[in-house]
Amino acid sequence: MNGRLPWFAISMLVLGYLFLYSPILSLIFYSFNESRLVTVWGGFSTKWYGALMQNDALLSGAWLSVQIAFLTACVAVVLGTLAAFALIRFGNFRGRTLFAGMVTAPLVMPEVITGLSLLLLFVAMEAVLGGPGRGMMTIVIAHATFATAYVTVVVQSRLGQLDMSLEEAAMDLGARPFKVVRVIILPLIWPAMLAGWLLAFTLSFDDLVIATFTSGPGAKTLPMEVFSSVRMGVSPQINALATIFIVVVTTMVVIANQVAFRRRA
């Protein structure tokens, strides 16, 4: 679409981006504040970044979150790719409606419900099976369950664009089904799988509510640490942490977009 932008659209764009970015920019600005008071400027300083590096609770929370996010992303990519495959390629199998529902519902399911229901499952499993003990693994299972939905969506839309006759052509030329997957389908959908992996990683790394429900004693993820610290009040260390996080995410998004853009061009 082209043509002149109406003034209304321009002003909404300006206001919208101002709304989206001014809180973040002010947060970054005050992370370099000398003063402990987050909103009073006391001169430039990086001391809160130093303090952050000494904060063992946040650091160990971050490490735990990275591990959980990594495992979650790997599990979710496998499950999500398989699910996308089933939905796109297996036609109308029995139980498809239920399956499709189970795949997409976690996308919108309120986190408190997902968290509560999984915790109740884990408690019941402990009662019946004696495990798994609550902690890192249960968080991974919980995160993988909802992250799978996101991976499925991403991979599904890529698979849907693929010409089905590519697979038939490969098979027609003598490739067995497993080989078709390996040499034709995977090379064509890996960018989508990578995008799904990153999405799953981010979602897991970011999650507070589900982790709080499904975690056990001793397993405190970074968002859980941040949450309890924010509940105590605003702290410049959190500003520093947030700034690091935003810079990392922005860099990754820019790189990913550049790569995607160049591939298309």
Next chain:
Amino acid sequence: MAVGSGGLQDKPWTDPKAQPFIRIEGVSKHFGDVAAVNGVDLNIYRGEFFALLGASGCGKTTLLRMLAGFETPSAGKIFIDGVDMADIPPYRRPVNMMFQSYALFPHMTVGQNVAFGLQQDGVGKAEIAERVAEMLDLVQIRALAKRKPDQLSGGQRQRVALARALVKRPKLVLLDEPLGALDRKLREQTQFELVNIQEKLGMTFVIVTHDQEEAMTMASRVCVMNAGMVEQVGAPAEVYEYPNSRFVADFIGTANLFDGVVTEVSSDQTRVASPDLGGDIVIGGGGAVAKGATVRVMVRPEKIQVMPDGSPDPGFNSAEGIVREIAYLGDVSVYHVELMSGKRVQFTRANLLHTADAPLTWDDRVRFQWHPANGILLVI
């Protein structure tokens, strides 16, 4: 203009002792409640260029996909070279297919695409290189071997797809609308090329097309399909000149149809009283129908001649009408003439003179005629 039957002067389908290469026996395919293919029996012989012709949704592609092994018949059997294909998956069939979308692997170069099938068979590297080069030469795209599919034109992609389907020297090559994506000029050129390649390699080709001209040009035999069933199988000229049903008559070429009732049957001719024409129609040959039967007579437009002086030759069928429409096609013109009965008749005339001098124009009254041998009797 059938150029395709060159390698098959002996016409094996006329020889009752000849062994068919492909036997399709009572094959049906249902998708839910819909019968895409319904009780098809076909024999296809070695070295044939066999065309499955029909409108979209007639089941021709489904039949082709069953030959390739992508669909399993709901009923019936398919034999290729005497082997029952029921339990043989696509990757073990001696069959290669050229897809309508070409289905070129976008992440591989032209050379890799063509080599793919040979790699699956574990052919040695040196041999693969040699056979790929040979095949790319055959379809005249060797210079493009290093390119990716998205750097090719439509015509070039079509050649890659063809090379990929031929390189394994399959017993049977299936082509699904292979020329559908090309523009008209290129399509006509490629039709002859395909036939030449097929004759050179001596493989059996089965092609699916909705374009009757394409089928007529290339095929040794044409199978006209409608609603999942075979309407007629025969050499192009046979199907055109002697259609066995109204559907085939209409689908292949243009047909003038006159309804009527048989009034007289003798050993050498049949007489039909046709209110459509406003008189009797005589058809050469007889015996096929009984007196009193309701029939339809088919006459091709190019078989009808205009009598400028208004008096028909003795023994010819004739009628009079008014020219209502003229379509000028360059080489020929098509005339629509309205009869007394309101029925419209189409005929063509070669434009021997410049059109400015054309003797026939709108609202002219004309008398036309055709020889009894050129009328075909269709039973309703």
Next chain:
Amino acid sequence: MRSPAKSFSAVVRRLNQPGAAGRLTALAIPYGWLALFFLLPLLIVVKISLSESVMGIPPYEPILRFAEDAKVQIHLTFSNFGLLLRDNLYVVAYLNSVKIAAISTLISVVIGYSMAYGIARSPLRWRYLLLMLIIIPFWTSFLIRIYAMIGFLKDNGLINNVLMALGVIDQPIAIMYTPTAVYIGIIYSYLPFMVLPIYAALERMDPSLLEAAGDLGAKPWKAFLRVTLPLSMPGVVAGSLLVFIPAVGEFVIPELLGGLGSPMIGKVLWAEFFSNRDWPVASAVAVAMLALLVVPVMMFDRFASRYFRGRS
């Protein structure tokens, strides 16, 4: 009727199709996972919402119990749901959540549509940057963005400082810990989920449709109402569901930005579970929330399965 032998042979034939075993595994793994970790937990929630609360671990009565004569006894109670209806707290929280989610969704549609429209109509070289600026918050931590909102809204935060510096106000306005803060927080957090689907719908639109409308005599605003708007409705619906459904169950935003004045159901569930340790009531709250969301969630499912299937 099919004979058992016939259907058995049909199964065998199916399994003999190329890759059938692989297909079966490919389907069974995610199917099994989701049945175990998505469907079963929801059923357990329903079950526990119907059992009685007791002190202990786990703090609820089992519904099924084997009595001495080996018969299964079923203990069902609807008392938890009765409590939800009787106690004003739950009803108020429930209605309040719907109200907040609905109003936030509406405001998000207005802002989100204008932004998506602006992006879709902007020159190509700008569009890329504008779109990325929508995507970055989408990937940035939700919690951090809420935290940023605290610094933005509080009494000595950015908004109040700017307004006071401009002389618009001389006393800070109290936004934090009010329902307004919750609205702002929800819109702020979920706006990208609204902009992106609408943008996708607008971008897919064939520009010649507008030219055709203009050619047929429609003024630009009329062409917008009759052509652009209806064609972008799928994006609006998707965006609205993506905002409304999670907003109803939101916990973090009302917890950190809202005050006591505007309870939301997600917060109530959290409190029942973590503070009161009343699992059956927490489950009953969850079931009530699910009942509210069943229609929108199913709408979303329908929509998603059509939308994400792509054009194969």
